[in-house]
Amino acid sequence: MSAIIGKDIELARKLLENNRLVAIPTETVYGLGGNALSLKAVSAIFEAKNRPTFDPLIIHLSNWESIKQYVKNVPETAQQLAQQFVPGPLTFLLEKKSIVPDLVTAGSSLVAVRIPQHPLAQQLLQSLDFPLAAPSANPFGYISPTKPEHVFQQLGNKIPYILDGGFCQIGLESTIIGFPNGEATIFRKGGIAVEDIEQVIGKVKVKTLSTSNPSAPGMLKSHYAPRKPLLVGSIPYLLAEKKESRIGILSFHQEYTHSSIHHQITLSPQQSLVEAARHFFDALRQLDTQKVDYILAEWFPEEGLGRALNDKLKRASVQP
Ligand code: TXA
Ligand code: MG
Numbered sequence: 001m002s003a004i005i006g007k008d009i010e011l012a013r014k015l016l017e018n019n020r021l022v023a024i025p026t027e028t029v030y031g032l033g034g035n036a037l038s039l040k041a042v043s044a045i046f047e048a049k050n051r052p053t054f055d056p057l058i059i060h061l062s063n064w065e066s067i068k069q070y071v072k073n074v075p076e077t078a079q080q081l082a083q084q085f086v087p088g089p090l091t092f093l094l095e096k097k098s099i100v101p102d103l104v105t106a107g108s109s110l111v112a113v114r115i116p117q118h119p120l121a122q123q124l125l126q127s128l129d130f131p132l133a134a135p136s137a138n139p140f141g142y143i144s145p146t147k148p149e150h151v152f153q154q155l156g157n158k159i160p161y162i163l164d165g166g167f168c169q170i171g172l173e174s175t176i177i178g179f180p181n182g183e184a185t186i187f188r189k190g191g192i193a194v195e196d197i198e199q200v201i202g203k204v205k206v207k208t209l210s211t212s213n214p215s216a217p218g219m220l221k222s223h224y225a226p227r228k229p230l231l232v233g234s235i236p237y238l239l240a241e242k243k244e245s246r247i248g249i250l251s252f253h254q255e256y257t258h259s260s261i262h263h264q265i266t267l268s269p270q271q272s273l274v275e276a277a278r279h280f281f282d283a284l285r286q287l288d289t290q291k292v293d294y295i296l297a298e299w300f301p302e303e304g305l306g307r308a309l310n311d312k313l314k315r316a317s318v319q320p
Pocket of ligand 1: 026028029030031032055056057058089091093105108110111112114134135136137172173174175176
């Protein structure tokens with residue numbers, strides 16, 4: 001099988017209705033979509049991604065109102081957040097109804113739900129009478145895809161269709177928020193900054209890096225990782241350390257000069273974290289294909305989307 005890349009919503013709908021998988025564009029990253037209510041489709045997602053079944057999936061709906069079909073109750077704080085950020089890059093962890101298969105939630109009583117705003121994702125979801133389970137459309141543990149070609153490179157021989165919605169505008173996965181014991185808690189930093197959420201509902205908890213506890217959402221430590229070793233820290237220092245090697249650089253806004261630099265990507269000369277986030281995964285992929293021994297990156301300012309970016313760097317890196 002070799003996937004077709006196209007914009008045919010009707011074809012995508014038919015495939016999904018037949019329990020096939022379709023890669024779908026969202027504003028965050030591309031998702032590997034399948035009927036969330038079909039065990040056959042959901043099993044195929046885990047298999048195509050080579051993803052362990054203890055790592056649960058997000059379900060995607062076209063509108064906030066239909067969430068009531070899948071979750072038992074919606075806390076007031078979730079409602080407030082939805083008013084501000086739905087549709088968009090925010091995922092809600094809520095008590096599931098029995099209609100949601102246990103395979104989707106890895107046996108948890110909570111289900112992760114998101115309403116994407118990408119126009120093609122919206123059109124597709126509106127045409128379906130079931131939600132789409134959709135993890136990021138990358139093999140388990142590798143860098144998330146932000147272009148149709150990224151999906152094709154890695155899953156092109158496993159799925160029939162990739163719905164082409166262009167380059168993902170946000171470029172980082174959704175922020176995941178849950179409400180354990182009524183306390184708003186961010187489980188994955190993503191496309192909506194913690195500060196923006198706090199503007200709406202006040203101070204929230206942020207669940208920090210856990211090592212290898214798979215029951216903690218989005219928290220597997222080795223994640224988003226390129227195949228080349230990624231070292232994070234002061235670039236001039238790391239360059240001095242690795243001066244005998246061929247180096248790829250991923251910098252925020254500054255350009256570096258050094259004889260060992262073989263390839264360099266500067267994410268945002270304007271120092272915009274939003275722009276940096278948009279290009280981050282694509283840049284990591286590009287560097288990963290270069291003939292370099294190491295990829296060196298620097299920390300982002302720990303604010304706004306910089307916090308999510310730093311989190312990705314932490315999970316993708318090895319110790320210098
Ligand atoms: O932006 C996104 O969220 C993208 C697009 C395609 O929507 N999707 C995405 O899915 O990033 P995925 O599967 O790569 O990451 C979802 C994370 C997983 O790490 C999983 O552990 C967590 O969400 N998650 C999903 N359901 C959960 C649940 N019931 N309880 C705890 N964590 C859950
Ligand atoms: Mg993922």
